[in-house]
Amino acid sequence: MKFFIDNIWLVLTALVSGAALAWPVLSRSKHNLTILQATQLINKGNAVIVDVRAPEEFAAGHLRTAKNIPLKELAARINELDKSKPVLVVCTAGVQSVKGAVQLAQAGFAEVYSLDGGFDAWQAQGLPVAK
Secondary structure, three states: OHHHHHOHHHHHHHHHHHHHHHHHHHHOOOOEEOHHHHHHHHHOOOOEEEEOOOHHHHHHOEOOOOEEOOHHHOOOOHHHOOOOOOEEEEOOOOOHHHHHHHHHHHOOOOOEEEEOOHHHHHHHOOOOOEO
């Protein structure tokens, strides 16, 4: 016990750094899909891909069959999507797509997923993109 009291800053630093290392694993949503899982979902043929990036980013390249609905317009355009189909939400790096997936889930979509790593990760794997 004396060790902990004498080295409180060392102990606190170790706890904070351990938490920082564990955060990405602990905060990962069960609704995030890896590139492999997303590819499998897309290959089943019934998934709707929603790209929430800005139109100019979408025009530069996107997943095939993706529908561009920018995140700021998603709430107003939610009726353009079929609630009976699984939805894969894509953004640049996988951050904004989580927000979009949450919006869709709150709107009653049963199967909503976010692409882990976003379009950047998809493209880095050399997977097909459309322009």
